[in-house]
Amino acid sequence: MSNAFVARSLDEIRFWSRIMKEHSLFLKLGFRCDDTQLIQEANQFYRVFEEIEAKAQAFTVQTDPETIKRFNIEVHTSITYIWAFKRRVLGLILQCQLPxxxxxxxxxDHTSREAYYFRNRLEELNAGRLEPLPDAIIDENVFFLRIMADHAKFIGHLLDPSERSLVEQARNFSHDFDQLLYQAVDLSSMRPQSQTQPLLDQFLDQNRVSVKSLRDFKKTASELIDACRIKSIIHPLLADHVFREAERFLEIIDMFEASLTGKPAI
Known part of the structure; x- marks a missing residue:
């Protein structure tokens, strides 16, 4: 247990607890007005993760690691509950019980995958079990490339159909990230032979370029939505939400690049 464990734990919780809180809001907004029980549950999860977020902000890197370990367990329990809630909602939708x-x-499904990712991250931190760098590079990119591909699909479907240029851009991003995801899955299946420094370095470089482009598109879309300059049913907070996740992915790519090559990413 060390300050590094505390810093990493707080970073994960501060980022993902806000994401979980916002998921609760987005799900609530998508329910029908007579889905009162589901709305109440979503509101409760919003409060739970709002409290977790505030508690995480109150801790510092000087906080006793054992305190943070207990906090991670507490957060892990809440994530497990919201993950189960999301999977139950998915089942209701797929069984046509929420027409x-x-x-x-x-x-x-997307939001549940993010909850599962968050839960696993806390388990790894508390167990002191972090993946070797080559495995982490591939697995994190497989996860986040799928998240980015999903975002492009959601944007394309929530923009008004008359926003033809933006809808087309979103579709292109969806296609591009699907292709990047397939390449990542191929690299994963070729392990361990594929885990050479040149291949992984190229992998990160290629993904960084595409994620930056999508990040910039999201930023522009968010600004246009805030200014009421485009037609869509995208909540302004959702636009900012997906932008922040792209920023997070870029930070992870840069961290991997620095660890892989020993020098900061350009």
Missing amino acids: GANNFPLLV
Whole structure:
């Protein structure tokens, strides 16, 4: 246990607890007005993760590691509950028990995958079990490339169809990230032979270029939505939400690049 464990734990919780809180809001907004029980549950999860977020902000890197380990367990329990809630909602949608609701099945599945990722990260931190760098590079990119591909699909479907240029851009990003994801899955299946420094370095460089481009597109879309300059049913917070996740992915790529090559990414 060390300050590094505390810093890493707090970084993960501060980022992902806000994401979980916002997921609760987005799901609530997609329920029908008579889905009162689901709305109440979503509101409760919003409060739970709002409290977790505030608690995480109150801790510092000087906090006793044992305190943070217990906090990680507490957060892990809450994540398990929201993950189960999301999977239950997905089941209701796929069984046609929520006709007329506005939560895409893929969006609900997407949010549950992020909860599962967050839960696993806390388990790894508390166990002191971190993946070797080559495995981490591939696995993190497989996860985040799929997240980015999903985002492009959601944007394309939530923009008004008359926003033809932006819809086309979103579709192109969806296609591009699907291709990057397939390449990442291929690299993964070729392990361990594929885990050479040149291949992994190229892998990170290629993904960085595409993620930066998508990040910039999201930023522009978010600004246009805030200024009411485009037609869509995208909540302004959702636009900012997906932008922050792209920023997070870029930070992870840069961290991997520095660890792989021993020099900061350009």
